Structure formats: structure tokens, C-alpha cells
Amino acid sequence: MNNNIYDTVIIGSGPAGLTAAIYNIRADMKTIVLAGNQPGGQLMMTTTVDNWPGYANGTGGVKLMMEMQAQVTNLGGEIRQGNVKSVRALEPKSFSVTLEDGTELQTKAVIVATGAKAKWLGIEKENELIGKGVSGCATCDGMFFRDKVVAVVGGGDTACEDADFLTKFATKVYLIHRRDSLRASVVEQKRVLNNPKIEMVWNSEVVEINSTVESQKSESLKDIKIKNNKTNEESILTVDGLFMAIGHNPATEFVAEMVERDEEGHVVTGKNQEYGTMTSYEGIFAAGDCTTMNKNYKQAIAAAGDGCKAALDAEKWIKIER
Ligand SMILES: Cc1cc2nc3c(=O)[nH]c(=O)nc-3n(C[C@H](O)[C@H](O)[C@H](O)COP(=O)(O)OP(=O)(O)OC[C@H]3O[C@@H](n4cnc5c(N)ncnc54)[C@H](O)[C@@H]3O)c2cc1C
Structure with missing residues (x-):
């Protein structure tokens, strides 16, 4: 058995990616988060977050995301800087994820949680x-x-x-x-x-x-x-x-060849009956603002909820023999 193979490689470190990581790590899965150029995601740009449940007087965007990152590492998770350049399928339940610095990681499943930046x-x-x-x-x-x-x-x-x-x-x-x-x-x-x-x-x-x-x-x-x-x-x-309110740019160009996307570039999810976050490519899941399921919401709590679903979907899918 090759111990260098991840169960899930999670691309993106906003609320969707980090929540997915928390779930996969707690399911004893070998998990890595690839943080991209904006570790913590879009909430790092805001001062006050008033609508994240659990904070009676709101909380800071940076504070919330730093806590989320610490939660991942405290649970034993790995977070690595760097942008993903491409995802390739090697064989069933085996993908290669390549970073811009040339590093290649092998994984059974991929969760794309790369967000969508406002224009x-x-x-x-x-x-x-x-x-x-x-x-x-x-x-x-x-x-x-x-x-x-x-x-x-x-x-x-x-x-x-x-x-x-x-x-x-x-x-x-x-x-x-x-x-x-x-x-x-x-x-x-x-x-x-x-x-x-x-x-x-x-x-x-x-x-x-x-x-x-x-x-x-x-x-x-x-x-x-x-x-x-x-x-x-x-x-x-x-x-x-x-x-x-002039649109969004989902950061999904690197999977354009692999999965179905809408005209703006949101990854299409919600079509698979069994796995709500599965994309058109089996084994690649997507969560948060970069997906069609979430494109009308674009809220941190919705992205986090989606991250939880993607993690559970990936966990279940990896276990099933096909
Ligand atoms: C200024 C501002 C204020 C906001 N305030 C609120 C608020 O008060 N409440 C609220 O609910 N929502 C708020 N939002 C919206 C909220 O931030 C988003 O809905 C949420 O962050 C989406 O989470 P996400 O995980 O899907 O994506 P993001 O948070 O966008 O995270 C995307 C992640 O993907 C990474 N990434 C991108 N491309 C790559 C790549 N190729 N390889 C590796 N990683 C990559 C990025 O580095 C980033 O870590 C605000 C947004 C902004 C911009």
C-alpha cells in the first residue's frame, strides 16, 4: 500500500475547503488542504462577520478563518500553500493533482472549493x-x-x-x-x-x-x-x-477540461442522485461559491455546509467498491 496517497485532496482554504477538511480528518482520512493564494479565502478581506451563527456580537473575518485553519491543524490536518495548476485522472479512484510549483500529489478523491471572486x-x-x-x-x-x-x-x-x-x-x-x-x-x-x-x-x-x-x-x-x-x-x-453586482469569476479554470461548468465557470453539482456534491467527473466533488448549487447564495455558512456535504460524499464514495 502506498502511504503517500491521500484519501482527499481539498483545493481551497475558505469556509468550504476547511469545513470539508475537518469532516474528512475526523473520519480518519488522509487529507490535505491546498490553500491557494488566499489562505482562509474571501472572509480574510472583511472586518466584521455578523451572520456566522454562534457569535452573539459577530466576529472578525480574519479571526474566524484563523480559528478554522487552527481547527484543521489541531485535528492533525495538513494545509499547504500554493495554487493548483491541473487535475488528471490516472485510473478509477486515483487522481494526480499538480501545483504551480510542480509538486504532484496522488489522491483517491478531489474536492474543489476554490470560491468565486466578485468582479x-x-x-x-x-x-x-x-x-x-x-x-x-x-x-x-x-x-x-x-x-x-x-x-x-x-x-x-x-x-x-x-x-x-x-x-x-x-x-x-x-x-x-x-x-x-x-x-x-x-x-x-x-x-x-x-x-x-x-x-x-x-x-x-x-x-x-x-x-x-x-x-x-x-x-x-x-x-x-x-x-x-x-x-x-x-x-x-x-x-x-x-x-x-457585475458578476463573479469562479476559480475553476484548472478543471475546465475535466468537469462540466456553467457559462460563468461555476462547477456543475447537484445532478448526481446519490452524491449531491459530485461533479460530472466521478470522484471529483465541489463545494462552496465555485459551484452552481451555491452560486445564488455566496455566503460563508452556505459554503461551509456544502464543504461538510462534499466531505461526507467523498468519504462514502471512496468506500464503495465499483
Ligand atoms: C469583502 C467580503 C465580505 C464578505 N462578508 C461576508 C459576511 O459577512 N458573511 C458571509 O456569510 N459571507 C461574506 N462574504 C462571502 C464569503 O466570503 C464567501 O461566500 C465564502 O468565503 C465562500 O467560501 P468558499 O470556501 O466557497 O470560497 P472562498 O472563501 O472564496 O475560498 C476560496 C479558496 O480557494 C483558494 N483557491 C482559489 N484558486 C485556487 C487554486 N487554483 N488552487 C488552490 N487554491 C485555490 C483560495 O486561495 C481560497 O483559499 C464576504 C465576501 C467578501 C469578498
């Missing part, structure tokens, strides 16, 4: 103001904008849902779209266009994000400059919050 505009100040007024997640941050004025960028279903959701808290929501009609479903369009708190800003793009400059510590979003792409006219919108 950003890529303009100055955007990155440094994440968590200080700029957000990629209305569900996560909406509550912090009670009685404030916010803007949402996008024109699809998510942008409309986010704009509508934000009217629960904000006094006014601008929905900025670069075209003159929405791409969202008719139902979503109607909801937005009939909501008196939402003002459409058509044919427009955000070209500048400005912050208060009192001190770097208390820096926060002050206003945005928008440009009408028909008239080239520029104007300033004073907003407290700016929410991007």
Missing part, C-alpha cells in the same frame, strides 16, 4: 475602500447602510435583487447601469422600476471613487464620479455605499 471595476481607490463603503456583497453588508444613500452597479438579476434588498435599509438606492435597459428577468425589472426608493442611472459608468481624507484610519467613501457614455457628461453622486 470589480478595477478603478483607483476601489480596493482600499472595500469594507469602508465599497462592497461586493449586499447580503453581507446591507445592514451597515441603514438610513444611508447607496449605489449599486450592474444590470442583471443580482444587481436588481441587491438594489431591492438595499431599500430595506437605505433611504435611496441608485442603480447604475451602462446600458439603457436592464438584463434582469421581467419580474426583477418590474420590482426595481416600481420601487420609489430606487433611481435608475442609465447609460452610465463609475469612473472615479472618492473618499474622505480626514485620516487614513477613518477613511470612507464620500462620493463617486459617473460618466454618461452617450453624452460623455460627468457628474458626482454623493453616496455612503457602493455595491458591485
Whole structure:
């Protein structure tokens, strides 16, 4: 028996990957987590997490993910830095996972938990103001904008849902779209266009994000400059919050040849009757934001739940003789 063969190689170290690891390690499976370029995943970018159950007053994103990583290592699990370049099938129940540094690992099953990053505009100040007024997640941050004025960028279903959701808290929501009609479903369009708190800003793009400059510590979003792409006219919108809803990029390119993905790149799960997290390739499981099953949720607790399911699916599948 080759002791270097893993039972599961888990690709990704966000809530989905680390939860999967906790379950597989506790099932006495030889498990490794490959952490990628962002150990701990997307929650490492946020200060406060208010919706992770068990913390009466919320907790810090970094603290939560550091605790989760420590839980994995305290249970005897292995976490290794580095990005996965490819996954290859060697024979039934045997895969080779290659990292960008050339390291090859052999495993019986693979769990892909590589997340999906929100698309950003890529303009100055955007990155440094994440968590200080700029957000990629209305569900996560909406509550912090009670009685404030916010803007949402996008024109699809998510942008409309986010704009509508934000009217629960904000006094006014601008929905900025670069075209003159929405791409969202008719139902979503109607909801937005009939909501008196939402003002459409058509044919427009955000070209500048400005912050208060009192001190770097208390820096926060002050206003945005928008440009009408028909008239080239520029104007300033004073907003407290700016929410991007222009899509996500699932980090799944490295399995593109192996498994079915949707048009955005989410790995298709949920089709197998017996194993909910199995992909189109037997033995490759997927969990969290990178999957079609979770693409409409994109929340840490949902990703963690999915990680638990993937771990249990992989455990059961490895045991079964075929
Ligand atoms: C600023 C911000 C604030 C948020 N706030 C909240 C909140 O308050 N509450 C909430 O529930 N959700 C929040 N979210 C959403 C939440 O972070 C995600 O839903 C959750 O992290 C998804 O978990 P995941 O494990 O699927 O993926 P991720 O957390 O995205 O983790 C993906 C992992 O995969 C790794 N990876 C990627 N590619 C590779 C590769 N090729 N090889 C190896 N590893 C790879 C990355 O390094 C990372 O470790 C927030 C997101 C952001 C960006």
C-alpha cells in the first residue's frame, strides 16, 4: 500500500475547503488542504462577520478563518500553500493533482472549493475602500447602510435583487447601469422600476471613487464620479455605499477540461442522485461559491455546509467498491 496517497485532496482554504477538511480528518482520512493564494479565502478581506451563527456580537473575518485553519491543524490536518495548476485522472479512484510549483500529489478523491471572486471595476481607490463603503456583497453588508444613500452597479438579476434588498435599509438606492435597459428577468425589472426608493442611472459608468481624507484610519467613501457614455457628461453622486453586482469569476479554470461548468465557470453539482456534491467527473466533488448549487447564495455558512456535504460524499464514495 502506498502511504503517500491521500484519501482527499481539498483545493481551497475558505469556509468550504476547511469545513470539508475537518469532516474528512475526523473520519480518519488522509487529507490535505491546498490553500491557494488566499489562505482562509474571501472572509480574510472583511472586518466584521455578523451572520456566522454562534457569535452573539459577530466576529472578525480574519479571526474566524484563523480559528478554522487552527481547527484543521489541531485535528492533525495538513494545509499547504500554493495554487493548483491541473487535475488528471490516472485510473478509477486515483487522481494526480499538480501545483504551480510542480509538486504532484496522488489522491483517491478531489474536492474543489476554490470560491468565486466578485468582479470589480478595477478603478483607483476601489480596493482600499472595500469594507469602508465599497462592497461586493449586499447580503453581507446591507445592514451597515441603514438610513444611508447607496449605489449599486450592474444590470442583471443580482444587481436588481441587491438594489431591492438595499431599500430595506437605505433611504435611496441608485442603480447604475451602462446600458439603457436592464438584463434582469421581467419580474426583477418590474420590482426595481416600481420601487420609489430606487433611481435608475442609465447609460452610465463609475469612473472615479472618492473618499474622505480626514485620516487614513477613518477613511470612507464620500462620493463617486459617473460618466454618461452617450453624452460623455460627468457628474458626482454623493453616496455612503457602493455595491458591485457585475458578476463573479469562479476559480475553476484548472478543471475546465475535466468537469462540466456553467457559462460563468461555476462547477456543475447537484445532478448526481446519490452524491449531491459530485461533479460530472466521478470522484471529483465541489463545494462552496465555485459551484452552481451555491452560486445564488455566496455566503460563508452556505459554503461551509456544502464543504461538510462534499466531505461526507467523498468519504462514502471512496468506500464503495465499483
Ligand atoms: C469583502 C467580503 C465580505 C464578505 N462578508 C461576508 C459576511 O459577512 N458573511 C458571509 O456569510 N459571507 C461574506 N462574504 C462571502 C464569503 O466570503 C464567501 O461566500 C465564502 O468565503 C465562500 O467560501 P468558499 O470556501 O466557497 O470560497 P472562498 O472563501 O472564496 O475560498 C476560496 C479558496 O480557494 C483558494 N483557491 C482559489 N484558486 C485556487 C487554486 N487554483 N488552487 C488552490 N487554491 C485555490 C483560495 O486561495 C481560497 O483559499 C464576504 C465576501 C467578501 C469578498
